[in-house]
Amino acid sequence: MKRFAANYIACQSVDRLHYVEVTSGSVLNGVFPLEKELAGTSFLNGVIWVVPAALGWEVADVWSRLTAIHQHMPDASVPEMLKVLIDSPVETSSTYSTVPAVGDPVSLFLIMGIRLSAAEFGANNSGSNRYVERL
Numbered sequence: 001m002k003r004f005a006a007n008y009i010a011c012q013s014v015d016r017l018h019y020v021e022v023t024s025g026s027v028l029n030g031v032f033p034l035e036k037e038l039a040g041t042s043f044l045n046g047v048i049w050v051v052p053a054a055l056g057w058e059v060a061d062v063w064s065r066l067t068a069i070h071q072h073m074p075d076a077s078v079p080e081m082l083k084v085l086i087d088s089p090v091e092t093s094s095t096y097s098t099v100p101a102v103g104d105p106v107s108l109f110l111i112m113g114i115r116l117s118a119a120e121f122g123a124n125n126s127g128s129n130r131y132v133e134r135l
Helices: 059-072 078-086 118-122
Strands: 002-010 014-022 028-033 041-052 106-111 132-134
Touching (some): 059 078, 059 106
Antiparallel strands (some): 014 028
16 A cells, blocks of 8 residues: 655545555555554655546646646646646547546656746646656
């Protein structure tokens, strides 16, 4: 079992001071309020976005979605942008939800920082970058 705590966890909603728990096979066990220190929990600064593994997303996919929503909401924080993104389905060969359920395989992405500047979004960070990291 792995636990990651952050300023915000974006999964079925965007929750402040929560932690996400996944099995060693990256299956979602749940998102829980962070009420006390837990042994074996990694504490990270920023926002963790929990994405269904079935989407097959990488860092570049997360960055492109943040960039797209930033164009429509330039003053929004990362948690505000993620609220919009988790409420909208993703168009692929079949429509997938960006909201995983307990028991689903997931990918975890750390978005470092609560607010990203317009200059950061203007840069070409479509590949690996210092703002989004896969956990």
